[in-house]
Amino acid sequence: MISLLMPTAAELPTRLDERAFAAQTGELRLHVRAVVAAVLGLGRDHPDVDDCAHEALRRALEGRERLRDGEPMRPWVTGIARHVALDALRARKRQRDRTATTREGDDSSPDPLDRVADTGPSAFDRLSDARRLDQIARALSALPEGQRKALTMFHMEGLQYQEIAARLGVPLGTVATWVMRARKSVAASVGVSEDS
Amino acid sequence: MSSDDKLPRELVWEGAHVSDLGLTAIADGETAIVEAGAIAHVEACEWCGGRLGRTALLAEAVGSGVAQVRPATVSSRPPARVMPKPWRALGAGTAVAMLAGLPALAHLGNFVDYVSAFCTRGVPVIARGGFALATSEPVTSALPAATFAASALLIGMGLMIARARSRSGEQSVERSAS
Numbered sequence: 001m002i003s004l005l006m007p008t009a010a011e012l013p014t015r016l017d018e019r020a021f022a023a024q025t026g027e028l029r030l031h032v033r034a035v036v037a038a039v040l041g042l043g044r045d046h047p048d049v050d051d052c053a054h055e056a057l058r059r060a061l062e063g064r065e066r067l068r069d070g071e072p073m074r075p076w077v078t079g080i081a082r083h084v085a086l087d088a089l090r091a092r093k094r095q096r097d098r099t100a101t102t103r104e105g106d107d108s109s110p111d112p113l114d115r116v117a118d119t120g121p122s123a124f125d126r127l128s129d130a131r132r133l134d135q136i137a138r139a140l141s142a143l144p145e146g147q148r149k150a151l152t153m154f155h156m157e158g159l160q161y162q163e164i165a166a167r168l169g170v171p172l173g174t175v176a177t178w179v180m181r182a183r184k185s186v187a188a189s190v191g192v193s194e195d196s
Numbered sequence: 197m198s199s200d201d202k203l204p205r206e207l208v209w210e211g212a213h214v215s216d217l218g219l220t221a222i223a224d225g226e227t228a229i230v231e232a233g234a235i236a237h238v239e240a241c242e243w244c245g246g247r248l249g250r251t252a253l254l255a256e257a258v259g260s261g262v263a264q265v266r267p268a269t270v271s272s273r274p275p276a277r278v279m280p281k282p283w284r285a286l287g288a289g290t291a292v293a294m295l296a297g298l299p300a301l302a303h304l305g306n307f308v309d310y311v312s313a314f315c316t317r318g319v320p321v322i323a324r325g326g327f328a329l330a331t332s333e334p335v336t337s338a339l340p341a342a343t344f345a346a347s348a349l350l351i352g353m354g355l356m357i358a359r360a361r362s363r364s365g366e367q368s369v370e371r372s373a374s
Contacts, residue, residue: 030239031223031252038249043242074225078256136265154224155259161226162201172229173207173217180220183258192257 028074032056032081039085052088056081072158132190139189147182150175201229208234214244216251223252 036052037044060077067076140148149168153159159167165175208218214234221230222238238244329335 030235031225031248034238034245034249035252036249038246038253044245072225075256075259078252079260082253082256132261133265136261140262140265151258151262155262161221161224161229172201173204176203176207176217176221176226176229179224180217183220183254186258186262187254190261192254 028077029053029057031074032077035078035081036085039082040089048088052084053081056084059084070158135190136186139186142189143182143185146170146174147178147185150178151182151186154179202231203229205231213241214238214247216247219244219248219251220255223248223255 033044033049033053036056037046037049040046040049040052042049056077060080063080067073140152143151146168150164153164153167154161161172161175161179165172168175203218203221208215208221208230210216210218214222214237218230218234219238221227222235227235238248
């Protein structure tokens with residue numbers, strides 16, 4: 001009977017992986033809540049933010065097989081959180097539209113969804129657009145050498161700030177400054193701001 | 197972890213709130229290099245929390261764009277061709293030339309005679325001819341015009357160089373500003 005409750009050798013690594021993954025996603029809770037709150041335009045304590053953050057972490061946990069080897073988890077989870085939040089926004093907008101048809105003429109409600117441009121491409125989609133790739137490539141080549149190296153080392157090679165600092169022989173603060181400035185320059189060159 | 201492994205406090209804080217740089221580091225998952233107080237502040241501060249979300253979204257958007265563009269850039273470029281060093285070919289060519297020149301060594305005396313005759317007779321003739329040409333009427337009358345033309349050419353070249361330098365200077369200023 002006890003043996004039935006014990007995990008098999010094949011199951012054990014999977015469960016351990018699951019636990020480790022769950023611990024990692026749990027560490028991202030602050031990050032996910034911040035992303036969801038930013039997309040929804042709500043405070044982090046809002047129940048909708050809580051629901052979406054929970055849903056995003058659940059989807060990340062269930063879909064962990066899709067995370068490729070060597071792919072950093074944080075941007076991947078950020079993408080899931082953004083999608084979940086956008087889905088929630090669209091659902092709310094559809095619900096609001098349905099309600100509005102039953103109450104025609106009452107357009108005085110200051111619903112923040114009125115300001116949500118969810119039909120247009122998101123910042124992510126705009127950067128994914130093939131026409132933008134050339135712009136990004138040009139923006140990268142126009143960056144000062146240090147900024148370009150730091151940004152590509154972080155996003156392409158998956159190096160941490162300290163590894164980049166060691167490779168380039170510069171202080172940690174310089175790496176952080178380069179990454180931040182390079183990112184803002186590239187984003188500005190394709191017309192994306194932090195408020196997009 | 198030593199204090200050198202943390203971001204300097206003056207970079208992480210901006211007044212009472214966490215700076216953009218600090219939020220960038222947190223959004224990038226570099227929490228180990230950010231002092232714990234800054235992370236605790238972001239957890240508690242609604243304004244910094246909102247900025248963290250936007251910073252994380254920007255990091256994700258730019259990161260995915262950069263990740264897409266870089267492999268494409270690399271793959272679209274043909275691999276750099278490494279040219280073989282030419283030293284062996286040069287050595288072989290020199291050896292062949294020396295071998296081919298060996299029979300000519302028998303006539304080395306004739307060559308020396310020719311060179312000495314050229315120096316004693318040919319060079320004075322060429323010098324006299326050059327002097328006569330330089331002092332001839334057509335050349336002397338054309339000298340002032342040639343001087344003016346040379347001056348104009350020098351001024352034109354100077355202007356072109358100055359223009360090219362100012363252009364490259366403007367481009368470097370734009371790059372450093374970006």
